[in-house]
Amino acid sequence: MTGSLPSAEELYAHLKHALSEKLRDTDPASTYLVGIYSGGAWLARRLCTDLNLPYQPGTLNTSLHRDDFSRIGLHSQVLPSQVPFEIEGSHIFLIDDILFTGRTIRAALNELYDYGRPASVRLGVLIDRGGRELPIAPDVCGGVLPLPRGRNYVLATDDALRFTLTMEEEVRHV
Numbered sequence: 001m002t003g004s005l006p007s008a009e010e011l012y013a014h015l016k017h018a019l020s021e022k023l024r025d026t027d028p029a030s031t032y033l034v035g036i037y038s039g040g041a042w043l044a045r046r047l048c049t050d051l052n053l054p055y056q057p058g059t060l061n062t063s064l065h066r067d068d069f070s071r072i073g074l075h076s077q078v079l080p081s082q083v084p085f086e087i088e089g090s091h092i093f094l095i096d097d098i099l100f101t102g103r104t105i106r107a108a109l110n111e112l113y114d115y116g117r118p119a120s121v122r123l124g125v126l127i128d129r130g131g132r133e134l135p136i137a138p139d140v141c142g143g144v145l146p147l148p149r150g151r152n153y154v155l156a157t158d159d160a161l162r163f164t165l166t167m168e169e170e171v172r173h174v
């Protein structure tokens with residue numbers, strides 16, 4: 001990634017528009033957003049509010065379903081998943097902030113199926129940074145911003161759920 005980053009709010013506006021178009025294709029009575037903890041959970045909350053969706057989004061915590069969880073370690077505060085609606089037969093939109101290798105989404109699918117078998121599962125992400133290690137692609141996306149392995153985006157959220165995007169400082173070895 002070279003040059004300046006787009007603003008997170010621009011990316012969000014694009015994702016929101018693309019998602020609202022997709023939501024027209026499914027039955028609103030059986031379609032739900034499910035955010036992946038933690039960044040995707042905030043994003044799903046804001047999308048539900050801005051799109052006037054009449055429910056609280058579900059939240060999945062994939063930490064224990066990751067196939068590489070011993071490498072990434074557990075976050076100090078691990079919140080349980082919360083799915084306050086029927087998954088069986090529903091149309092689910094998984095929401096996450098950043099899509100990288102795809103391992104989090106694979107883990108989220110495992111976790112989701114513990115609750116029941118959805119009629120369909122689609123994926124919405126704010127940023128696709130490339131680097132996939134699994135055959136997973138977003139159905140809707142705020143922006144494709146390729147980033148080399150070893151670099152990271154930092155997405156911050158304020159109290160009003162507005163997002164800011166920066167790049168993690170590059171660690172230089174001397």
Ligand SMILES: O=P(O)(O)OC[C@H]1O[C@H](OP(=O)(O)OP(=O)(O)O)[C@H](O)[C@@H]1O
Nearest residue numbers: 037038039097098099100101102103104
């Ligand atoms: O495609 P992957 O390689 O799995 O990477 C993408 C995941 O990594 C980040 O989550 P992180 O584990 O840093 O947790 P966070 O959402 O709490 O920041 C990001 O929010 C995605 O969930």
